[in-house]
Amino acid sequence: MPLSLLLSRYExxxxxxxxxxxxxxxxxxxxxxxxxxxxxxxxxxxxxxxxSRSSTxxxxxxxxxxxxxASLADVVTSGGAMQHRLxxxxxxxxxxxxxxxxxxxxxxxxxLKVMNGTDLASRAEMVVVAASEQFxxxxxxxxxxxxxxxxxxxxxxRDPTHPMPEGLWPGTGALLAAIxxxxxxxxxxxxxxxxxxxxxxxxxxxxGRTLVVGDRIDTDVAAAAAAGLDAALVLSGGTSRLQxxxxxxxxxxxxxxxxxxxxxxxxxxxxx
Numbered sequence: 001m002p003l004s005l006l007l008s009r010y011e012x013x014x015x016x017x018x019x020x021x022x023x024x025x026x027x028x029x030x031x032x033x034x035x036x037x038x039x040x041x042x043x044x045x046x047x048x049x050x051x052s053r054s055s056t057x058x059x060x061x062x063x064x065x066x067x068x069x070a071s072l073a074d075v076v077t078s079g080g081a082m083q084h085r086l087x088x089x090x091x092x093x094x095x096x097x098x099x100x101x102x103x104x105x106x107x108x109x110x111x112l113k114v115m116n117g118t119d120l121a122s123r124a125e126m127v128v129v130a131a132s133e134q135f136x137x138x139x140x141x142x143x144x145x146x147x148x149x150x151x152x153x154x155x156x157x158r159d160p161t162h163p164m165p166e167g168l169w170p171g172t173g174a175l176l177a178a179i180x181x182x183x184x185x186x187x188x189x190x191x192x193x194x195x196x197x198x199x200x201x202x203x204x205x206x207x208g209r210t211l212v213v214g215d216r217i218d219t220d221v222a223a224a225a226a227a228g229l230d231a232a233l234v235l236s237g238g239t240s241r242l243q244x245x246x247x248x249x250x251x252x253x254x255x256x257x258x259x260x261x262x263x264x265x266x267x268x269x270x271x272x
Contacts, residue, residue, distance in 0.1 A: 079102055098127070
């Protein structure tokens with residue numbers, strides 16, 4: 001099946017995962033076939049996600065289970081970006097971590113000492129915030145006290161929600177907002193809308209006309225703009241049609257080059 005007119009203009013694609021390729025790990029209808037169509041047409045494909053719940057290895061395994069072939073080099077995560085940032089500039093420091101087991105490993109592998117569960121947790125030099133489904137008031141208190149005492153606040157993302165089959169769950173941004181409110185500080189980010197995830201994906205893909213496909217204007221489309229890339233928006237995740245239409249009326253914000261119901265519709269030229 002030939003690609004849509006839009007996709008035929010590009011040589012490679014960077015795809016968001018949550019809300020674009022799958023929802024809660026379950027592939028969105030037609031997305032594995034759409035990715036296969038891209039590759040069959042000779043396009044290079046990479047995946048970039050703000051979701052730090054899993055390791056890169058876990059995401060590769062999830063993609064295979066969803067019917068999408070992938071290697072470690074194909075997947076760029078905010079957790080991996082956090083590890084890279086910490087290893088380059090903060091190795092040897094102490095950290096209090098809000099996040100999944102995968103994020104704890106990223107921080108430890110970067111050469112930092114994780115202080116969670118110790119009497120000195122609120123005196124850590126870094127507070128690292130990522131996706132977590134076990135966030136507690138104790139975490140909020142410890143993180144905010146550490147920041148008030150001078151700890152640097154660094155987060156993987158500011159996404160307020162996370163698309164799941166039953167609806168939108170609170171995302172990393174919801175947890176981060178509580179910590180920022182309690183501490184009075186503003187976190188630095190390593191994930192989207194910062195451009196680094198896409199720049200890393202570009203390093204792996206090589207030169208070529210590149211399209212980003214994502215489900216959020218404030219992260220995917222904004223990060224693409226920051227990286228100097230075109231972006232298309234799909235409505236299968238965190239953005240409604242009304243929100244997409246509203247964004248299209250504001251010329252001062254990031255705007256997608258096209259809006260489609262889902263990845264399959266975008267690739268195959270279905271109705272928007």
